[in-house]
Amino acid sequence: MNIQTALLQGQQLLDDARVAAPRLTAEVLLAHAIGCDRPWLYAHSDEELRELWWIHYGRYLHQRIKGKPTQYITGLQEFYGREFRVTPDVLIPRPETEHSVEAALAIGGSRIVDIGTGSGAIGATLALELKVPVVCTDISEAAVRVATANARRLEAPARCVVCDLGSALASGAFDLVVCNPPYIPESDSAGIQREVRDYEPHVALFGGPAGIEIYRRLIPDAARLLQPGGHLVMEIGWKEAENVSAMLGAWADTWTSVEITPDLAGIPRVVSAKRAPAPRL
Numbered sequence: 001m002n003i004q005t006a007l008l009q010g011q012q013l014l015d016d017a018r019v020a021a022p023r024l025t026a027e028v029l030l031a032h033a034i035g036c037d038r039p040w041l042y043a044h045s046d047e048e049l050r051e052l053w054w055i056h057y058g059r060y061l062h063q064r065i066k067g068k069p070t071q072y073i074t075g076l077q078e079f080y081g082r083e084f085r086v087t088p089d090v091l092i093p094r095p096e097t098e099h100s101v102e103a104a105l106a107i108g109g110s111r112i113v114d115i116g117t118g119s120g121a122i123g124a125t126l127a128l129e130l131k132v133p134v135v136c137t138d139i140s141e142a143a144v145r146v147a148t149a150n151a152r153r154l155e156a157p158a159r160c161v162v163c164d165l166g167s168a169l170a171s172g173a174f175d176l177v178v179c180n181p182p183y184i185p186e187s188d189s190a191g192i193q194r195e196v197r198d199y200e201p202h203v204a205l206f207g208g209p210a211g212i213e214i215y216r217r218l219i220p221d222a223a224r225l226l227q228p229g230g231h232l233v234m235e236i237g238w239k240e241a242e243n244v245s246a247m248l249g250a251w252a253d254t255w256t257s258v259e260i261t262p263d264l265a266g267i268p269r270v271v272s273a274k275r276a277p278a279p280r281l
């Protein structure tokens with residue numbers, strides 16, 4: 001069998017199993033099995049598949065059809081123009097999280113923390129874009145190992161620490177806190193895609209029964225970490241904008257300039273706020 005036929009057959013199997021983007025997925029999986037890039041497949045479409053390639057390709061197709069996300073098969077996800085390694089210990093970075101990066105870049109900062117870093121996507125990106133050291137935290141030791149390896153590979157000046165939110169970090173030490181917390185309501189778990197529910201780490205997905213519980217701990221912790229005038233940038237789930245801004249509003253002497261940015265689908269996705277300057281006494 002040649003490459004062209006293998007792609008067609010893979011595409012068909014994926015399509016029959018109702019996997020999204022069957023052609024693209026077949027190409028990514030075959031390229032991964034061969035150890036080449038996708039353009040190579042087109043330049044060699046008449047080449048015979050070697051036995052080892054076929055064995056790997058078959059296994060990857062099977063895993064994808066069972067529901068495993070392509071990124072956990074290839075171990076890779078692109079984020080903000082860079083390639084991050086991902087394992088099932090970390091959330092696969094989402095394109096919409098680039099909005100949080102953009103909000104953070106627009107604000108800037110020189111002492112930055114990325115809380116709940118996962119793969120390190122946000123923290124390493126900010127460190128490289130702003131050329132400043134970034135501290136990344138995660139409650140999962142396994143995630144911190146992935147983030148550390150990504151930062152090292154990308155040569156990002158990011159230091160990764162295992163702790164709950166920012167609990168290991170000094171008060172008032174930062175001018176920018178960024179966080180993509182787990183925010184899916186536990187009550188939604190039956191309704192979410194099986195690729196997400198059955199394969200991604202629940203500690204990175206579910207934010208409590210209503211989803212927003214995590215913000216009740218995150219917002220005060222960010223207030224503690226930030227110096228007056230510093231900024232907080234958080235990703236939120238759909239339907240959460242009102243509740244999260246109300247929480248910031250309830251601490252009106254601590255937070256000002258609350259802003260909500262929608263994603264490309266028009267869904268409120270990023271909330272940012274400024275830590276109020278210390279009152280003049």
Ligand code: GLN
Pocket residue numbers: 091094180181182183184196204205206235
């Ligand atoms: N945006 C992710 C999803 O809907 C959830 C990530 C998160 O909880 N931070 O799959």
